Amino acid sequence: MSKVYQPALLCLKNWGDLDTTPQGRKTKKYFLDSYDNFMQYLKSAQANAGEGIKLADNTSEKINLLEIKGVTECIQVASIPEIVSDMEDLASIWCRQIEQILAESDQMRKEADDTGPLAELDHWRRLMARFNALLEQIKSHKCRMVINIINIARSKVLKVQ
Structure with missing residues (x-):
């Protein structure tokens, strides 16, 4: 166009x-x-589509999170200390990434206090795209399984974060 x-x-x-x-x-x-x-608007939407955030992936070769289907499998995996440790490390990385995303979005907002309404709309669209991408990942099967495993293992990582 x-x-x-x-x-x-x-x-x-x-x-x-x-x-x-x-x-x-x-x-x-x-x-x-x-x-x-x-x-x-279309240019902004196209730029925002590439704005997605990618949370760290499971680097452990010990377990494939996609193969875990239910709570009973989470309980079995949570009994293996090495895997729980890997999942705790992954959850900690995710927390740091999310904190960084929140800090960056707050910083962007402070830098753009004197902008006009179109720039303001663009800013909120960009933020919405980033947060929607983040939310989709948090709702993913992998993320839920990591949280379930460390929750079942009664990890202290959840209390700290």
Whole structure:
């Protein structure tokens, strides 16, 4: 749209009746401004789509979290100290990553106090994209299994975090 339609609209010399009356010129300007705002919104949405956060992955070769299906399997895994230790390390890494994300979002907000309404909307869209990506990962099967395992093992990591 930005490479074909927008240049075509901007190069268009004859807008018919819209060029002949003051109301028509106002309508033309309103349309072009609205189209430009829409293009900015699409660019922002595209940038925000790549803004996703990726939590650290399970680096332990001892267990595949996707194979754990229920509480009974979590109980069995929670009885193996090496795996519990790996899961505690992973949960600690996740907590640090989430703290960093929250600190960065707070910092971005403080730097942008004198912005206009469109920049403000863009800021909140970006934040929403980041937090939605984070939330989807937190709700994932892997994350739930890690939390279940360290919870069953009565890990102190959950109390500290």
